[in-house]
Amino acid sequence: MPGESFKKFVFTNNADALYPLSVDIIDHLKQQVSPDEAAIQKLRMVLIELLTNAIKHSGNNETIIEVSTTAHSINLKKTDQGNTFAFTTDGVKLEWPLPGNHHMGRVVSIYGDNNCTLKGNLENNWSINFFIEEHADTEAMDNAITSLPEHFGLMIITKACDNFTYKFDIDTCTNNFIATINTVTSN
């Protein structure tokens, strides 16, 4: 099918390899689907944050970046066997895979500021789909700086992507972050 491609890249979780790998992946995508400048800018942001996340959380194991394209989208899948995804919401630590079925369908807040909140839809025990909830009524930023978060990685990826999901694969015990950027805008 036109536009369809797949290639696997290996990241050694070494900071020195971060930028060169992001350039290699973008060069590969330029050859496959000729993304426009806006899509390339988003790809750079997403790749840098996915690889930064790998350095922080994947331990000594290598990280696999699968890059695939369709006629309408670019998909980046980061897979590792490091620490599973975890965060604290409303004083409760959620760690994947989630125990029990009672979380399914819940929407949880991860972090945010006066402008927006990064939230996640708990699709099932294994996956969470990230989204941004914008706040209509924002305070003056002068008063809001002290409440700004100091962690932006997931928010950057969620905002730069059209879809961003984490899935824990129980069979392979791997963490999978999957980011999709649409290359064709639907009306």
Place this chain on the structure above:
Amino acid sequence: MILTTNTNKNALIANVEAKEANLTVADNLKEELVALIDKGNKFIVVNFENVVYVDSSFLGALVSSLKYAIANQADIVIAGLNKDIFALFQLIRLDKAFKIFTTADEAAASKAL
């Protein structure tokens, strides 16, 4: 040291010397900016003109430093962003938290007015 400094009018220009402003230098940025504020500098221009990209860790350190500056009646402004880094600031609305200037000279001139 990832910052080199020089004065320009009433501003202290702090030039980020790392081309890759990522998690390997984020702690250094915070420590060095805090030290500059502790020395009494009230208007610091963080100049990114040598920086190719920034990651979320570096941005977190920058925000943390801004909070420290405000608590100490100081200010940190930004200059020299390339178009990708400026777009990143806009994406997460840090362009509302920081005053952003095209060049360090322009930022220094704003303080001199």
